[in-house]
Amino acid sequence: QSVLTQPPSVSEAPRQRVTISCSGSSSNIGNNAVNWYQQLPGKAPKLLIYYDDLLPSGVSDRFSGSKSGTSASLAISGLQSEDEADYYCAAWDDSLNGYVFGTGTKVTVL
Amino acid sequence: EVQLVESGGGLVQPGGSLRLSCAASGFTFSSYAMSWVRQAPGKGLEWVSAISGSGGSTYYADSVKGRFTISRDNSKNTLYLQMNSLRAEDTAVYYCAKCSTMVAASYNWFDPWGQGTLVTVSS
Numbered sequence: 001q002s003v004l005t006q007p008p009s010v011s012e013a014p015r016q017r018v019t020i021s022c023s024g025s026s027s028n029i030g031n032n033a034v035n036w037y038q039q040l041p042g043k044a045p046k047l048l049i050y051y052d053d054l055l056p057s058g059v060s061d062r063f064s065g066s067k068s069g070t071s072a073s074l075a076i077s078g079l080q081s082e083d084e085a086d087y088y089c090a091a092w093d094d095s096l097n098g099y100v101f102g103t104g105t106k107v108t109v110l
Numbered sequence: 111e112v113q114l115v116e117s118g119g120g121l122v123q124p125g126g127s128l129r130l131s132c133a134a135s136g137f138t139f140s141s142y143a144m145s146w147v148r149q150a151p152g153k154g155l156e157w158v159s160a161i162s163g164s165g166g167s168t169y170y171a172d173s174v175k176g177r178f179t180i181s182r183d184n185s186k187n188t189l190y191l192q193m194n195s196l197r198a199e200d201t202a203v204y205y206c207a208k209c210s211t212m213v214a215a216s217y218n219w220f221d222p223w224g225q226g227t228l229v230t231v232s233s
Contacts, residue, residue, distance in 0.1 A: 002154065035219040037155070044205055045147075047221035056221065087153050090214045098169050099145070099157040099218075106116065 003028060004089050004102035011108040016079050018034040020105045022089035028100055032092040034072040036065055039086045048087070049074060081109050112136040112222055114206050119227030126196050126231070132189040132206030132224055137140065140164070140184040143209035145220055146191050148202035148229075158204070163212035174200075194229045203228050 005023040012018045022034065036049035047056050049065035052072065062083075064075045076083055089102035118130040132144070145160040159180040160169045163214050168180050181193040204227055207220035 002156075021229040033217050033219075037220070039155075044222075044223040044225055046223070047219055050210070050221070051217070082216040086154075090155075090157075090220075092218070096172070097215070098171055099160065101147075101155040101157060 003093065003096070003100045003102045004091065006087075006089060006102040006105045008103070009106045009108065011110055012027070012079050013110045014079055014081065017075060017077045018079060018107060019076075020074045020087055020107070022074070023074075024091065024100075026070055027095040028070075028091040028093040029067065029072055029081045030070040031094055032079050034065070034067050034089055034091050036063075036072075036074045036092065037088045039088065045088065076107070079107075079109050082109055084109050092103075112165075113207060114222060114224035116204065116206050116224045116227040117212070119204065119229045121232065122196055123233050124197060124231055127192070127194045128196065128229060130191040130193065130206075130227060130229070131203055132191075134187045134189065134208070137208070139182075139187040141212055143212055143218060144182060144189045145206055145207050145209055145214070145218075146180060146189075147205045147220065147223075148200075149205070149226075150202040152201065153202075156202075160209065160214040160218075161189070162214040166230045167214050169214055193229070196229075197205040198231050199233045201229060 037045040039045045052067040053065040146158040209218040
């Protein structure tokens with residue numbers, strides 16, 4: 001049972017911008033860093049954003065992350081067909097003493 | 111290049127046991143915590159367990175606590191997950207992932223991930 005809530009799906013036309021929300025609580029997002037992962041169909045997850053808003057080397061700057069209070073967001077600008085994937089937020093949870101993942105969001109490029 | 115290669119998955123009966131391995135290369139293995147994450151067919155990601163670089167600290171999801179044991183052999187650059195009393199709901203692809211620090215808890219991200227190994231629990 002995920003403790004981080006994401007919308008099941010979002011869709012938008014190419015070259016547009018989408019945002020994915022991740023809602024948590026004071027024991028996870030509110031007190032710890034949020035990371036985002038991209039999972040392309042049939043592939044292993046890949047780190048997309050770390051420490052709330054930092055981009056790993058090699059990740060396109062069309063991706064950006066932000067956090068406010070107990071919620072975080074991932075934005076994808078200039079949407080491309082190759083961005084079609086599942087996206088997950090994650091954070092450490094102080095109450096559970098473990099990591100928690102979001103429910104996942106499927107991005108579809110129309 | 112950092113590489114993680116899982117092995118040991120397969121078909122096991124309910125109540126049975128299985129040991130997964132994750133062979134690491136391309137980095138100083140003992141300097142980083144490691145984690146296991148699983149994904150049931152058609153479902154989302156679920157964190158399973160993490161271990162510190164020294165092996166002295168371990169953490170488990172409530173769903174596997176008391177049944178799974180994470181360990182590592184730093185001399186062999188290998189991470190393990192011993193899974194006992196397996197249930198149908200443990201059926202999933204199991205990924206190992208390198209943590210960003212030596213400490214298993216808190217401010218870590220997982221990068222990279224292995225390709226995963228499938229565990230199927232069924233009679």
